[in-house]
Amino acid sequence: MKPKKLKYLFLPLCLAALTTACSQQEEGFTVSGQIADADDKMLYFEALSLNGVQKLDSTKLDSDGDFSFHGARPENPEFYRIRLGEQIINLAVDSTEEIRIKANATDMGAKYSVEGSENCITLQKIGQKQMNVEKGIRQLVKIENMTLGEKERRITDLVHQYKEELKKDFILNNPAAPSSYFALFQTIHGELVFDPVNDADDVRWFAAVATAWDNLYPGCARSENLKNITLQGQRNTRRPKQIDVEITNEKIRATGIIDLSLKDINGQTRNLSDLRGKVVLLDFTAYALPTSKERIMEMRQLYQDYHDRGLEIYQVSVDAGEHYWKTVSDPLPWICVFDPQGTASDNLLLYNVQELPSSFLIDRNSDLKCRITPDTNTRQEIEKLL
Numbered sequence: 001m002k003p004k005k006l007k008y009l010f011l012p013l014c015l016a017a018l019t020t021a022c023s024q025q026e027e028g029f030t031v032s033g034q035i036a037d038a039d040d041k042m043l044y045f046e047a048l049s050l051n052g053v054q055k056l057d058s059t060k061l062d063s064d065g066d067f068s069f070h071g072a073r074p075e076n077p078e079f080y081r082i083r084l085g086e087q088i089i090n091l092a093v094d095s096t097e098e099i100r101i102k103a104n105a106t107d108m109g110a111k112y113s114v115e116g117s118e119n120c121i122t123l124q125k126i127g128q129k130q131m132n133v134e135k136g137i138r139q140l141v142k143i144e145n146m147t148l149g150e151k152e153r154r155i156t157d158l159v160h161q162y163k164e165e166l167k168k169d170f171i172l173n174n175p176a177a178p179s180s181y182f183a184l185f186q187t188i189h190g191e192l193v194f195d196p197v198n199d200a201d202d203v204r205w206f207a208a209v210a211t212a213w214d215n216l217y218p219g220c221a222r223s224e225n226l227k228n229i230t231l232q233g234q235r236n237t238r239r240p241k242q243i244d245v246e247i248t249n250e251k252i253r254a255t256g257i258i259d260l261s262l263k264d265i266n267g268q269t270r271n272l273s274d275l276r277g278k279v280v281l282l283d284f285t286a287y288a289l290p291t292s293k294e295r296i297m298e299m300r301q302l303y304q305d306y307h308d309r310g311l312e313i314y315q316v317s318v319d320a321g322e323h324y325w326k327t328v329s330d331p332l333p334w335i336c337v338f339d340p341q342g343t344a345s346d347n348l349l350l351y352n353v354q355e356l357p358s359s360f361l362i363d364r365n366s367d368l369k370c371r372i373t374p375d376t377n378t379r380q381e382i383e384k385l386l
Helices: 007-013 118-142 148-172 177-182 201-215 221-237 247-254 292-309 322-329 345-350 379-384
Strands: 024-036 042-049 051-059 068-072 078-082 087-093 098-104 110-117 261-263 269-271 279-285 311-317 334-336 360-364 369-372
Touching: 007 261, 024 078, 042 068, 042 369, 051 068, 051 098, 051 334, 068 311, 087 118, 087 177, 098 279, 110 118, 118 148, 118 177, 148 177, 148 201, 177 221, 201 221, 201 322, 261 334, 269 311, 279 292, 279 379, 292 379, 311 322, 369 379
Parallel strands: 024 098, 279 311, 311 334
Antiparallel strands: 024 068, 042 051, 042 078, 078 087, 098 110, 261 269, 279 360, 360 369
């Protein structure tokens, strides 16, 4: 499949340490080295920002080609580059590193050595793979005795192979690494390799990195950006489908609800129908939502006020990452279950969930009584059922 041209999504690769929402420490990092055959040329040190490329410093190289740039240490991994004309070397920094670079002005972007940073070495490997793919595409385009259809097929195969290598060799090994974030936003001739807007499988890879980053760098601008892209992709790739629901009349009469059977963090299957005799707040949510923390506090207060009187909460998570769900739900006192189908779950369609979060109240006879909306006085409705 030909990658989609989604230029606006390239911006997430760019976030300057000096402009990030995450605070910084006074300690810094150094990028220094030597660019041969670059006498009297300008070398730029730039930060890659969500708002675009930002110039941080520059120097005019002399015959020795020596240079040195300094930056404040970021609390989360950040991306930079040094640029000589149109040639670029991408860098990733997450500590007080001393990065050393050696290159020649004629082919700086393609051939250079880097020391002092495993992150930068990994970015170099990704860049080399990218350049090999683009070189292969240029060679295919020049072949005269090949049909246009065959050229397109081979180009698609090259891009697909590159994407699989990014998944297997980089993201899968360590989704929390700077290289995994970098890999998600790789392009081939200006077109994104991953399509987190329209490709459900690509959205899952974004979700994996988003979850890992949110665990290590919660609240950071990059983590929030990845979560937002993932949630938008999950909404976009959710497709309506016909559902064959096998529910007997006896079961409907006995419970008055469509039963849910999902596992909690201990691997125990928890059936919604087993809560007959209690007033149940059925909640469909994703803990990665920006409003999740505030909402959990509200639900905790409801649980504290009404649990002893017969209220139970059955909360269904459709988060992309099971590990993230377990981490967040572990301290919660009510029933927390995980739906592995995520936002494409049949359960959401069966309950006609159009947005997250969505909640319902079920009475002691297991009859679905109401959908909770922004206008619902939840406490009043609970009091009625208790």
